[in-house]
Amino acid sequence: MSALDWNNLKYFLAVARTGGLTPAAASLRTSASTVSRNIDAMEAALGVRLFLRQQRGYVLTDAGSTLFEQVAEVENAMHAVERHGAATGEIAGEVKLAAPESVAHCLITPQLPAFAARHPQLQVELIVSRQLADLSRREADIALRIVRPERQEHGPDYIAHEVGRFRFGLYCTAPALAAAGDWRALPHVSWDAAWVKLPMVDWLSKLFPGQAPVLRSNSMQTHYLAARSGLGAALLPRFWGDADPVLTRVEVDLSHTGSELWLLYHRDQKGSQRVLALRDFVMETGREALARYG
Numbered sequence: 001m002s003a004l005d006w007n008n009l010k011y012f013l014a015v016a017r018t019g020g021l022t023p024a025a026a027s028l029r030t031s032a033s034t035v036s037r038n039i040d041a042m043e044a045a046l047g048v049r050l051f052l053r054q055q056r057g058y059v060l061t062d063a064g065s066t067l068f069e070q071v072a073e074v075e076n077a078m079h080a081v082e083r084h085g086a087a088t089g090e091i092a093g094e095v096k097l098a099a100p101e102s103v104a105h106c107l108i109t110p111q112l113p114a115f116a117a118r119h120p121q122l123q124v125e126l127i128v129s130r131q132l133a134d135l136s137r138r139e140a141d142i143a144l145r146i147v148r149p150e151r152q153e154h155g156p157d158y159i160a161h162e163v164g165r166f167r168f169g170l171y172c173t174a175p176a177l178a179a180a181g182d183w184r185a186l187p188h189v190s191w192d193a194a195w196v197k198l199p200m201v202d203w204l205s206k207l208f209p210g211q212a213p214v215l216r217s218n219s220m221q222t223h224y225l226a227a228r229s230g231l232g233a234a235l236l237p238r239f240w241g242d243a244d245p246v247l248t249r250v251e252v253d254l255s256h257t258g259s260e261l262w263l264l265y266h267r268d269q270k271g272s273q274r275v276l277a278l279r280d281f282v283m284e285t286g287r288e289a290l291a292r293y294g
Contacts, residue, residue, distance in 0.1 A: 007268070009071050011038040012050065016068050019057040030267045034157050092121035095274045097282070098133035098140035099126065102220050103261065106240045108144075111285045119277055135266050141275045142282070143264045159270070163261040163283055164290035168200070170207065170250040171241040172233040183250045187214035187232035189223045200235050203257050207235075239293040261286060 014024035014035065021032040021039075028035065043050050050064035060068060099108055104126055112124060127133060133140040135158065149160045172186055180186045190204050190213035204213075214232045217223060227234035228246055237259075241247050263282060269275040 008038045008042040008045075009074065011035050012042055012067070013071060013075060015039060015051065015058050016060055016064065019059070021058070029270060031157055034267075091119050091273045091277050093274050094123045094125060095142070095272075095278045096125045096127060096140040097142045097144070097278060099128060099144040100146055100220075101128050102237050102240055103144050103146065104128040105221065106237070106243065107261075107286055107289050108282070111281070114285070115278070115281050118281065122274060122277060124278065135264060141265060141269055141272070142279055144282070144286075145262050145264065146259045147262070148260055149262050149264055157267050158264055159267055161263045161279075161283060163263050163286040165258055165260050166290050166293065167238050168203070168235050168254055168257040168259075169238045169241050170233050170252050170254065171227050171236050171244075171247040172250065173228065173230045173246060174248045176230045176232065177248055177250065183233070183252060184208070186250075187211075189213055189215045189217065189226045189232055189234045192216045192218045194218060199257070199259075203254070204235055207252065237293075239289055242293050261290065 010028065011024065011034075014027050015021065018024045018027060021035050025032040025035045039051065046063075046067075048063040049061050050067060051058040052061055097108065105128075108126060112126075115122075115124065127140055132145065133143045135141075135143055144163070149158075170183070172183075176186065177183060186208075188204060188208050188211070191198055191201050193216075195201065195218055215222075215226050217226075220236070223234040224236055224240060224244075226232060227236070227241075228244065233250065235257075236247075238249070241249060263279065263286075265275060265279060
């Protein structure tokens with residue numbers, strides 16, 4: 001029993017009550033493959049067969065029937081805890097949010113005081129990384145991504161919402177622009193060799209053809225700080241650059257540039273009040289911020 005993943009219990013109960021993968025998946029609003037995978041994992045962890053797979057459906061074995069009685073008691077206890085939480089009106093616990101650095105620094109962190117005031121019993125773990133968090137491994141409860149999530153990537157087990165769209169701008173300090181005389185003469189910051197396929201690298205090469213960057217870095221935070229220090233120009237999301245009074249947005253046509261911000265979470269999290277509270281807050285504040293900066 002020590003190897004049992006208690007997240008599998010809801011799948012076990014749903015199959016035991018409905019008698020099949022498809023009706024169980026419908027009741028849980030997930031896919032039959034997800035239900036089957038969790039049942040198989042549960043049987044492997046316990047080392048017993050819980051169901052007989054028959055043409056007419058899934059039938060509990062003796063071991064499954066015994067476990068069903070025990071798990072039903074656990075379910076009743078969990079429902080009692082949930083009812084208590086609903087009665088007190090509190091949403092408590094920890095929720096993990098993964099986001100790229102530009103989004104984490106400029107769209108999420110400044111809004112966290114308002115989120116904490118709205119949900120004082122919730123703690124946020126903000127995972128800042130350029131790598132995509134694996135939601136199937138529970139590396140995060142919610143992930144924000146600046147690339148469109150393709151259907152084959154996240155599959156039917158994930159829910160994706162478009163938060164909004166944003167554009168980029170070329171930024172430097174006013175003294176740096178004045179010293180250059182013309183923005184084309186500005187030194188600029190770009191990405192290192194590991195990120196040469198980024199659209200931003202292509203945009204910069206067209207803005208500064210034949211000009212080597214004064215600095216290459218794999219961190220947009222570094223790009224921002226380099227521009228702010230007067231080193232040169234950096235391509236930044238407008239929700240970042242426009243918010244800093246030290247920076248000047250260069251008047252150059254970047255209407256062809258842009259990206260999307262998407263929010264993803266696993267369907268299993270649809271019943272989590274913690275996750276839904278953060279999801280709603282991020283969608284609300286993110287859309288407001290993106291609209292504000294065009």
